[in-house]
Amino acid sequence: MSDRSSGKSVVAGAFAPYGTSIFTDMTMLAIEHGAINLSQGFPDFDGPLEIREAAARAIVDGPNQYAPTIGVPSLRRAVADKMSRFHNLSLDPDLEVTALAGATEGLAATLLGLVEPGDEVILLEPSYDLYPAMIARAGGVPVYVPLERPGFGLPQKELAEAFGQRTKAIVVNNPQNPCGKVFSREELELISSLCEQHDAYAIGDEVYEHLVYDGREHVTLLDVEGLRKRAVVISSTAKTFSMTGWKVGYTAACPELTEAVRMAHQFLTYCTPGVFQEAMATAIGMDDSYYRGLLESYTGKRSWLCGALRDMGFDVLEPEGTYYCSIDIGDLDFEDDLAFCRYLAEKVGVAAIPSSFFWKDRRGGRDLVRFCFCKKDETLEEGIRRLGKWRGR
Numbered sequence: 291m292s293d294r295s296s297g298k299s300v301v302a303g304a305f306a307p308y309g310t311s312i313f314t315d316m317t318m319l320a321i322e323h324g325a326i327n328l329s330q331g332f333p334d335f336d337g338p339l340e341i342r343e344a345a346a347r348a349i350v351d352g353p354n355q356y357a358p359t360i361g362v363p364s365l366r367r368a369v370a371d372k373m374s375r376f377h378n379l380s381l382d383p384d385l386e387v388t389a390l391a392g393a394t395e396g397l398a399a400t401l402l403g404l405v406e407p408g409d410e411v412i413l414l415e416p417s418y419d420l421y422p423a424m425i426a427r428a429g430g431v432p433v434y435v436p437l438e439r440p441g442f443g444l445p446q447k448e449l450a451e452a453f454g455q456r457t458k459a460i461v462v463n464n465p466q467n468p469c470g471k472v473f474s475r476e477e478l479e480l481i482s483s484l485c486e487q488h489d490a491y492a493i494g495d496e497v498y499e500h501l502v503y504d505g506r507e508h509v510t511l512l513d514v515e516g517l518r519k520r521a522v523v524i525s526s527t528a529k530t531f532s533m534t535g536w537k538v539g540y541t542a543a544c545p546e547l548t549e550a551v552r553m554a555h556q557f558l559t560y561c562t563p564g565v566f567q568e569a570m571a572t573a574i575g576m577d578d579s580y581y582r583g584l585l586e587s588y589t590g591k592r593s594w595l596c597g598a599l600r601d602m603g604f605d606v607l608e609p610e611g612t613y614y615c616s617i618d619i620g621d622l623d624f625e626d627d628l629a630f631c632r633y634l635a636e637k638v639g640v641a642a643i644p645s646s647f648f649w650k651d652r653r654g655g656r657d658l659v660r661f662c663f664c665k666k667d668e669t670l671e672e673g674i675r676r677l678g679k680w681r682g683r
C-alpha cells in the first residue's frame with residue numbers, strides 16, 4: 291500500500307524489505323495452475339476425528355468466551371505432562387507454560403518480550419522467514435551464521451565469533467525447516483556454553499519435535515545442560531496433530547522468561563480460543579501409539595518421495611527430521627530455484643518451495659528446492675507421476 295501524497299510505502303520499516311510470504315505465493319501459484327501442492331507445509335488431511343469431535347462438542351457446550359490469557363489449565367497441564375513423558379523434565383504448568391496462537395505467535399511474543407532496541411539475535415541460516423522480520427520489528431539486529439554445507443553442520447568458529455556483548459539470544463530451529471537437520475546434543479551443548487559465556491538466551495523453535503527419523507533423538511533445549519533457565523521452547527500442535535488451521539501453540543520456559551513471553555502475548559492476542567485448546571489438551575495426552583503411528587506414517591512417505599526423486603535422477607537431501615525433503619537443482623538448466631519452482635508449477639503441475647527464501651536476501655540456497663510430504667498417498671502419487679513424466683521416467 292502506498293502513501294497517496296508521496297507514493298511511498300507506508301509499511302513500517304522493519305517489514306518493508308518483505309513481500310508476500312513465499313508460502314502464500316507458491317500456494318496461490320499451485321491453485322492458479324491446478325498443481326499438486328507440495329510447497330507450503332500443511333497436510334491435505336485432517337488430524338484425529340476424536341479431537342475434531344472434542345472441539346465440536348466444546349463449541350456447542352461452551353463456554354465460548356475469553357480463555358485465561360495464559361491458556362486453559364488442561365492444555366498447560368498436558369504440555370507439562372508431555373515434557374515429563376518425553377524428556378523427563380518437570381515443568382510448572384502455571385508458571386512455565388503458556389498457550390498462544392500457534393508457534394508463530396509464540397515466536398513473536400518471545401522476541402517482542404525479550405529483545406531491546408540494538409540487541410543482536412543470532413540466526414542459523416537457513417532460517418524461517420518470521421525470525422528476522424520480528425527481530426527487526428522489536429528493534430533488534432539479526433546476526434546470521436550460515437550452517438556449513440553439505441550436511442548443514444554447525445560452524446564452531448563462526449558461531450563463537452558471532453556471539454558478543456550485544457548478543458541477547460540465539461534462535462535454534464530443531465528439527466530445522468527447510469533442510470531437515472536435527473541438532474545433536476553436542477551441538478546444543480556448544481550453543482549452551484556460548485549462551486552462558488555471553489549471558490544470552492536460547493530460543494528453540496521445536497514445531498517438528500515429533501518428526502525425527504531413523505532412531506535419532508529430539509533433544510529439547512530445556513533438556514540441555516545450562517539451558518533450563520536460559521531457553522524458551524516454542525512448539526505447536528499444528529504438525530503433530532495435522533491441524534495447522536487451529537493455531538494452538540505454546541511456550542515452555544522458566545518463570546522469569548515466561549513472564550516476558552506472557553507480557554507480549556497479552557498485548558498481541560490476550561488469549562486464544564479455549565475450545566481448541568481444550569481439544570488439543572486431549573490430543574497431546576494421547577498415548578505413545580499415536581506418536582509412533584505419526585512417525586511411521588511420515589517415515590514411509592519420506593522414503594517414498596525421496597526414493598522416487600532419486601529414481602528420477604535428482605540429488606536428494608533426505609531429511610533427518612521435519613516433513614520436508616529437498617533436491618539439488620544446481621546442475622539443471624534453470625536461472626535459480628525460483629525460476630525452477632515457477633516452471634514446475636506452471637508446466638509440470640507440481641508446486642514446491644524455492645529454498646533461497648530461507649537465506650538473507652536469497653544469498654544462499656538457490657540450488658535447493660523443498661518438497662513437503664505431509665500429503666495423502668494419492669496426492670504424493672500424482673505429484674510423483676507428474677514429475678516422473680516430465681523427467682521421462
Ligand code: PMP
Pocket residue numbers: 331391392393394395418463467495497525526527528534537538539
Ligand atoms: N516455525 C517453523 C520452523 C515452521 O515451519 C512453522 C510453520 N509450520 C512455524 C514455526 C509456525 O507454526 P504455527 O503454524 O504453529 O504457527
Ligand code: GLN
Pocket residue numbers: 311313314329330331332467
Ligand atoms: N511452516 C510452513 C512451511 O514452511 C508455512 C507456514 C506458513 O505459511 N506460515 O511451509
